[in-house]
Amino acid sequence: MPQSPAPRRLFCFGLGFSATALAHRLLEAGWLVAGTCRTAEKAAALRARGIEAHIFGPGQSLDPTALAGTTHLLDSVPPTSEVDGVLAALTPAILALPGLRWVGYLSTTGVYGNRDGGWVDESAPVQPSTERGVARAVAEGQWMALHGAHGLPVHRFRLPGIYGPGRSALDQMRAGTARRVDKKGQVFSRIHIHDLGSALMASMERPNPGAIYNVADDHPCPSPEVVAYAAELLGLEPPPLVPFDQANLSPMAASFYGENKRISNARIKAELGVTLRYPSYREGLADQLATERDAHRP
Numbered sequence: 001m002p003q004s005p006a007p008r009r010l011f012c013f014g015l016g017f018s019a020t021a022l023a024h025r026l027l028e029a030g031w032l033v034a035g036t037c038r039t040a041e042k043a044a045a046l047r048a049r050g051i052e053a054h055i056f057g058p059g060q061s062l063d064p065t066a067l068a069g070t071t072h073l074l075d076s077v078p079p080t081s082e083v084d085g086v087l088a089a090l091t092p093a094i095l096a097l098p099g100l101r102w103v104g105y106l107s108t109t110g111v112y113g114n115r116d117g118g119w120v121d122e123s124a125p126v127q128p129s130t131e132r133g134v135a136r137a138v139a140e141g142q143w144m145a146l147h148g149a150h151g152l153p154v155h156r157f158r159l160p161g162i163y164g165p166g167r168s169a170l171d172q173m174r175a176g177t178a179r180r181v182d183k184k185g186q187v188f189s190r191i192h193i194h195d196l197g198s199a200l201m202a203s204m205e206r207p208n209p210g211a212i213y214n215v216a217d218d219h220p221c222p223s224p225e226v227v228a229y230a231a232e233l234l235g236l237e238p239p240p241l242v243p244f245d246q247a248n249l250s251p252m253a254a255s256f257y258g259e260n261k262r263i264s265n266a267r268i269k270a271e272l273g274v275t276l277r278y279p280s281y282r283e284g285l286a287d288q289l290a291t292e293r294d295a296h297r298p
């Protein structure tokens with residue numbers, strides 16, 4: 001009798017919001033999933049949900065044998081300005097993996113810098129204007145150096161703001177933390193966590209080492225528009241518009257308003273066949289609220 005193929009195994013460096021959501025979808029599809037987090041408490045919670053969790057981070061090493069059997073590897077750990085922490089600690093172990101078919105690096109659309117509201121696709125030059133963007137660009141380069149020198153099957157995913165249940169304008173409205181900061185002409189792109197997972201899974205099925213993918217929805221728009229719609233769904237008054245120069249934003253928050261661009265998602269549709277479940281924030285927020293209300297019905 002023919003032998004059944006070996007199970008696919010994803011190892012996620014950084015089991016945060018995005019990677020954990022992807023992990024659960026792959027577990028449901030029969031994959032083995034492992035990865036890293038920063039605390040023993042989170043590791044225990046992940047193990048309870050079927051994910052083989054290891055503690056890894058600054059000052060915390062990872063036994064390279066944890067990677068054994070990995071066929072797909074995802075890095076979502078934020079880098080420092082000088083180095084990607086995963087590569088600094090584990091490059092030899094990653095290069096030694098015999099069955100590695102796909103590597104994904106979660107980067108940011110911040111590597112494109114400011115485009116004064118213009119559309120940006122993957123052919124645009126990398127010219128980051130923030131420390132975060134510079135660090136991601138450096139890390140992308142380090143991963144791609146391994147692709148060039150060793151054939152590591154690296155794919156780069158450039159992401160805007162990620163939202164979904166537990167991390168959306170609905171949650172901010174309920175928590176009383178939502179703000180509507182008004183800066184003329186400012187738009188942001190975003191992506192629902194489900195559609196991000198779909199794009200990653202589509203790439204895993206159609207590897208194209210060296211590729212870059214922007215993962216964004218169809219509707220870049222001002223952030224006050226999103227908050228106003230969340231308030232409407234909840235039957236609440238939206239917070240007042242506050243002019244940007246009066247908003248007293250933290251340096252980190254203000255830096256996001258220094259870059260203004262619309263992210264094109266044409267490549268994930270054409271090359272990976274991705275169909276967005278949530279082409280704009282309206283579908284994403286409405287579905288989240290409907291799902292929450294269904295869960296509370298007797």
